[in-house]
Amino acid sequence: MENETLRTSIIPIFIPHIGCPYRCVFCNQWRITGHAGIPDASEVRHLIHTYTQGVGKRHWEAAFYGGSFTAIPASLQESLLEPAYEALQAGRIDAIRCSTRPDCITGPILRRLQRYGMTTVELGVQSMDDNVLERARRGHTAAQVIEATALLRQYGFTVGHQLMPGLPGEDWTSLSHTTDAICRLKPDITRIYPVAVIAGTELAESWQKGEYQALTIHEGVRRAAYMKQCFLSHGIQVIRTGLQATENLDDPSQVLAGAYTPAMGEMVDTRRYQLQLFAALDRILSGCQSGDVVISYHRRDTSRVRGIRNVTVHRSRLRYGREFLWNEDDAVPMHHIRVTARTGTWLIDTDRNQIFPDLPDADR
Numbered sequence: 001m002e003n004e005t006l007r008t009s010i011i012p013i014f015i016p017h018i019g020c021p022y023r024c025v026f027c028n029q030w031r032i033t034g035h036a037g038i039p040d041a042s043e044v045r046h047l048i049h050t051y052t053q054g055v056g057k058r059h060w061e062a063a064f065y066g067g068s069f070t071a072i073p074a075s076l077q078e079s080l081l082e083p084a085y086e087a088l089q090a091g092r093i094d095a096i097r098c099s100t101r102p103d104c105i106t107g108p109i110l111r112r113l114q115r116y117g118m119t120t121v122e123l124g125v126q127s128m129d130d131n132v133l134e135r136a137r138r139g140h141t142a143a144q145v146i147e148a149t150a151l152l153r154q155y156g157f158t159v160g161h162q163l164m165p166g167l168p169g170e171d172w173t174s175l176s177h178t179t180d181a182i183c184r185l186k187p188d189i190t191r192i193y194p195v196a197v198i199a200g201t202e203l204a205e206s207w208q209k210g211e212y213q214a215l216t217i218h219e220g221v222r223r224a225a226y227m228k229q230c231f232l233s234h235g236i237q238v239i240r241t242g243l244q245a246t247e248n249l250d251d252p253s254q255v256l257a258g259a260y261t262p263a264m265g266e267m268v269d270t271r272r273y274q275l276q277l278f279a280a281l282d283r284i285l286s287g288c289q290s291g292d293v294v295i296s297y298h299r300r301d302t303s304r305v306r307g308i309r310n311v312t313v314h315r316s317r318l319r320y321g322r323e324f325l326w327n328e329d330d331a332v333p334m335h336h337i338r339v340t341a342r343t344g345t346w347l348i349d350t351d352r353n354q355i356f357p358d359l360p361d362a363d364r
């Protein structure tokens, strides 16, 4: 179908810890990705072939993840990029991306990436608080994030930022400082990974000694929801919240504590939508308690509006002591909630966190 947006599918090429000059306290890519060793060019070629063969048309992106791609020796970068670039030129894939560190971005590095057709670079930012970065042994500063972001922009890359709420030394002041700084930098895309304590890391040792207090899932959801809402309100896309579930991560001997749950994304959206819906209902019902109240939403927003396992429906009963009418209606734009009461109709824009009267077309 000509006008249908093609689904983006990632071909993950894991380079676990390759290029990392330090080991960050929270990180164990062998456990997170379930991969070890360095791939070579033939493996990259084989992987791309395996993913793309016999599958209908999609927007394929080859992604070098799990290490510090731009910090690995130039000859190895080039040998890994070569097969991806061949596939790009042959039209078998549509884009190439990588993740790397903010202190490993220079003009010559970016020119090399461009020669091989790379268009997106995701920076492991984690925090914009230098104290938190130091305690995480990141080996870079917030100022280097600002410089790297500016240089990537200058070279025309799509810029991604990866953030980790819940690192040692972070409190709500620090979290809100990081969030504001990212909103000012306005990356094109973000990923939010509340901290999980992974076996075999320095963080796991600190947690076992009682020196680090891990996030609860509830606190991880609160912090990630706060960040996500601020980013969306500033027009910054959030493409992932919470680590992707893998067999390793679902094994309790690998994830010892912290805010890991395969449902993190749904829980974060449940919280964001619930806070906005209840704020709107508080206002609307303070004027008039009588009559039906209809809550309408696009079919594809159903689980966000009703909440994971209908938690928002249940909580609304407890909070307001009444039943609402919950109604799927595809005329409501995605990421909006329409509330209709006896006294009027309101539309909540959940990305912008704004509510306004929903006027009939003639009155707009």
Ligand code: SF4
Pocket: 017, 020, 021, 022, 023, 024, 027, 028, 029, 066, 067, 068, 101, 124
């Ligand atoms: S967080 Fe990034 S830079 Fe740090 S050890 Fe892990 S892969 Fe390397």
